[in-house]
Amino acid sequence: DAGVIQSPRHEVTEMGQEVTLRCKPISGHDYLFWYRQTMMRGLELLIYFNNNVPIDDSGMPEDRFSAKMPNASFSTLKIQPSEPRDSAVYFCASSFVQETQYFGPGTRLLVL
Amino acid sequence: AQSVTQPDIHITVSEGASLELRCNYSYGATPYLFWYVQSPGQGLQLLLKYFSGDTLVQGIKGFEAEFKRSQSSFNLRKPSVHWSDAAEYFCAVVGGANNLFFGTGTRLTVIP
Numbered sequence: 001d002a003g004v005i006q007s008p009r010h011e012v013t014e015m016g017q018e019v020t021l022r023c024k025p026i027s028g029h030d031y032l033f034w035y036r037q038t039m040m041r042g043l044e045l046l047i048y049f050n051n052n053v054p055i056d057d058s059g060m061p062e063d064r065f066s067a068k069m070p071n072a073s074f075s076t077l078k079i080q081p082s083e084p085r086d087s088a089v090y091f092c093a094s095s096f097v098q099e100t101q102y103f104g105p106g107t108r109l110l111v112l
Numbered sequence: 113a114q115s116v117t118q119p120d121i122h123i124t125v126s127e128g129a130s131l132e133l134r135c136n137y138s139y140g141a142t143p144y145l146f147w148y149v150q151s152p153g154q155g156l157q158l159l160l161k162y163f164s165g166d167t168l169v170q171g172i173k174g175f176e177a178e179f180k181r182s183q184s185s186f187n188l189r190k191p192s193v194h195w196s197d198a199a200e201y202f203c204a205v206v207g208g209a210n211n212l213f214f215g216t217g218t219r220l221t222v223i224p
Contacts, residue, residue, distance in 0.1 A: 004155075033212070043202065043214040056211065091155060093212075100146070101212055103156040 004104035006092050012110045018080040021107045024073055025094030033101060034067055034077050035091040043091075049075065082111045114139045114207040118215035125193050126223050133188040133218050135177075135203030144206035145186040147177055150217075151199045159201075162186060173197070198222045 005024040013019055025032045033048040047057040052069045060067070064083070069075040079086055087110050093101040115138045125131055137143055144163050148156040160171025167179040177188045186203060203215040 042216045045211055048211065093156075100158055100161055102158070103148075105155040 004092055004094055004102055006090075006104035006107050008107060009105060010108045010110075012112065013082055014112050015083055016081045017111075018078065019082045019086075019109060019111070021077040021090050021092075021109070023075045023077070023092030023104060025075070025092070026102055027073070029094035029096045029102075030072075031095045031097070031101075032069060032075050033093040033095075034075070035093065035103075037089045037091060037106070038087075046077070079109075082109075084111045087111050114143075114205055114211075114213045116203050116205050116213055116215035118201075118203055118218050120218045121216070122219045122221065124221040124223060127195050128192050131188075131190045131193045131197070131220070133201050133203075133220070135186045135188065135215060136184050137186060137203070137205045138184065139205055139207070143186075145177075145179060146204045146206075146212070147171065147175070147186075147188050148202045148204060149173075149199045150202065156202065159188070193220075193222055195222045195224065 007022045030051050034046040035043050036046055037043050046059045047067045048055055049069045065079055067077045089106045089108050091103050091106045093103045095101040117136045119134050146161045147159040149159050150156050159175050160169050160177055162169050162179045170176050175190050177186055179186050200217045200219050202217045204212045
């Protein structure tokens, strides 16, 4: 299997622009997670899905953040409008039931 | 509430020396515990996991960890460190809702 795939790997944008991060989980996995990693706050869970349904979005920082999972093989995390404090590495991970979470390579986001 | 503490922010060891990274967790039930490694600019790679059974678990790259319920610990060990082991190491515990709670990480530096 190719593992969890994320795109883009790097994104540089200007404040106020919309940013869309994409994730393809491992085939057959029924859980998908979005994390954010910063120096100040470490790794934070933003939201997770089970069978394409959002289960817990309490980690989503603001209404500017939204996530969707239209099917079992694709999810997006959108930031609109983006702000400099959103600069971070965003990871997607997937798992099968309560087994191990496998992480993608991450998207490095820089908002100027 | 679930939580993970990694008391050592940064550890430096000589190549060939033994290594122990500390992890303490807080969780009411039997925990699912993980160690992940993150190389610079990379995603998180699973080193090993503990779900149940033998409290000494073996992982990849020669790492092992021991679950000690009485001490609420899951320390990571390696008998002889290689320069390529320099990375950031994260301990994590799965909460009741399949959320992964990460520690703040321990950065390992290996000197020749």
